[in-house]
Amino acid sequence: MKLIEEEKALSSPGAKIPYYPLAIARGKGAVVEDLDGRSYIDLLASAGAVNTGHCHPKVVQAIRDQAEKLILYTPVYMYQEPVVRLSRELVSIAPGPHPKRVFYGLCGSDANDGAIKMARVATGRPKIVSFIRSYHGSTFGAISLSAISLPMTRSIGPLLPEIFHVPYPDPYRPPVAGMTPDQVSDYCMEQIRIAFESSIPADEVAAFIIEPIQGDAGLIVPPVKFMEDLRALCDRHGILFISEEVQQGFGRTGKWFGIENFGVVPDAVVLGKAIASGLPLSAVVARAELMEGMEAPVHLFTAAGNPVCCEAGRATIEVIREEGLLEHASELGEHVLGRFREMQKRYAFIGDVRGIGLSIGVDLVTDRDTKERHRVAASKICYRAWEKGLLLSFFSGSVLRIQPPLVITRQEMDRALDIIEESMEEFERGRIPDSVLECVKGW
Numbered sequence: 068m069k070l071i072e073e074e075k076a077l078s079s080p081g082a083k084i085p086y087y088p089l090a091i092a093r094g095k096g097a098v099v100e101d102l103d104g105r106s107y108i109d110l111l112a113s114a115g116a117v118n119t120g121h122c123h124p125k126v127v128q129a130i131r132d133q134a135e136k137l138i139l140y141t142p143v144y145m146y147q148e149p150v151v152r153l154s155r156e157l158v159s160i161a162p163g164p165h166p167k168r169v170f171y172g173l174c175g176s177d178a179n180d181g182a183i184k185m186a187r188v189a190t191g192r193p194k195i196v197s198f199i200r201s202y203h204g205s206t207f208g209a210i211s212l213s214a215i216s217l218p219m220t221r222s223i224g225p226l227l228p229e230i231f232h233v234p235y236p237d238p239y240r241p242p243v244a245g246m247t248p249d250q251v252s253d254y255c256m257e258q259i260r261i262a263f264e265s266s267i268p269a270d271e272v273a274a275f276i277i278e279p280i281q282g283d284a285g286l287i288v289p290p291v292k293f294m295e296d297l298r299a300l301c302d303r304h305g306i307l308f309i310s311e312e313v314q315q316g317f318g319r320t321g322k323w324f325g326i327e328n329f330g331v332v333p334d335a336v337v338l339g340k341a342i343a344s345g346l347p348l349s350a351v352v353a354r355a356e357l358m359e360g361m362e363a364p365v366h367l368f369t370a371a372g373n374p375v376c377c378e379a380g381r382a383t384i385e386v387i388r389e390e391g392l393l394e395h396a397s398e399l400g401e402h403v404l405g406r407f408r409e410m411q412k413r414y415a416f417i418g419d420v421r422g423i424g425l426s427i428g429v430d431l432v433t434d435r436d437t438k439e440r441h442r443v444a445a446s447k448i449c450y451r452a453w454e455k456g457l458l459l460s461f462f463s464g465s466v467l468r469i470q471p472p473l474v475i476t477r478q479e480m481d482r483a484l485d486i487i488e489e490s491m492e493e494f495e496r497g498r499i500p501d502s503v504l505e506c507v508k509g510w
């Protein structure tokens with residue numbers, strides 16, 4: 068297609084991870100349409116950024132109303148109602164009973180940079196601990212926190228100093244075969260204790276920044292015990308526990324924030340993606356005293372927290388509440404897990420099915436014992452699903468990413484699952500040609 072060729076010629080290849088040649092024209096709810104008028108059910112929600120669905124009428128109305136009044140007068144200099152209205156909502160839905168404060172940005176990445184700054188200022192300590200195979204974004208701070216992909220870091224260094232990575236507990240691919248989830252948790256905690264005794268003095272650590280479910284690593288759900296033990300460790304050493312909710316927040320897991328599934332109260336949450344249903348907005352919401360030492364202009368952006376994005380954010384929260392999307396995500400998520408577990412009985416290449424709410428991963432393997440990632444299966448199944456009218460992608464080379472808009476109906480979801488099943492069957496029978504692999508780069 069001419070448009071695709073033209074974009075390829077004009078844009079930097081460093082900003083595109085192609086799955087199939089789709090040129091999108093419009094979207095409504097959980098369905099998008101391409102330039103030729105073909106419809107697709109969307110299981111990707113624009114990388115988890117449109118939990119209320121594409122162009123939700125309430126969100127569109129809020130954007131339109133605000134755009135007619137004022138698009139931007141930088142909140143850095145002026146006070147305005149939309150900022151206060153959204154902040155009021157954010158401090159009320161963020162976990163924990165303590166007083167909270169908020170700062171805004173434009174994307175998940177810059178929010179992570181802000182969280183690093185806040186933690187260093189609040190504790191007077193330089194070190195930040197993050198997790199191997201985490202993805203936190205593309206600014207220098209966020210890249211430094213991340214540890215998932217060599218092309219992210221190769222040739223662009225040096226990265227931010229004083230950031231350390233420790234293992235994240237992965238119950239499906241444990242460090243030692245046969246470990247139970249709690250043993251995996253204990254193993255990872257032990258690695259942190261060893262690091263604290265040997266190379267990372269605990270009293271120099273400002274914060275752990277952790278995804279409640281490790282998203283781009285392939286939707287790794289940690290054991291509850293790990294989060295509890297990490298919280299206890301943080302309390303013992305005066306370290307902040309910061310939950311990085313950019314992908315798992317805003318109802319994705321059936322709770323407002325992913326960390327609420329683990330019964331642990333964080334000191335701060337990092338928000339992005341779905342917060343404003345697709346408009347560029349991010350935020351950090353933290354215990355009030357953690358922000359009190361932050362002196363301007365330590366973290367501000369001209370257009371961050373602009374009134375149009377804030378109104379979209381407020382409407383997003385309203386839609387999630389009014390339409391019961393948290394409950395819907397939990398109920399539908401259970402149904403989806405059940406259907407994939409049925410498929411797992413038939414297809415040996417489905418190694419694991421996991422997730423919470425509508426944040427579900429289906430891990431494809433060449434062999435259930437070795438758990439070797441099946442990139443070919445993931446690529447071919449996603450490509451064939453696209454040809455059949457479904458937007459599906461994968462993480463970490465092998466994990467089908469099931470993160471639809473939370474407004475998706477049971478009927479749409481069942482149709483999407485039927486398409487995946489048909490595509491799996493065609494893959495099993497060798498009916499998807501190798502030629503599709505040239506197009507799918509994937510993540």
Ligand SMILES: Cc1ncc(COP(=O)(O)O)c(C=O)c1O
Binds near residue numbers: 176278315
């Ligand atoms: C967990 C997580 N953190 C941060 C980011 C970065 O967000 P953004 O691309 O909006 O900067 C992402 C994006 O995929 C993410 O999944």
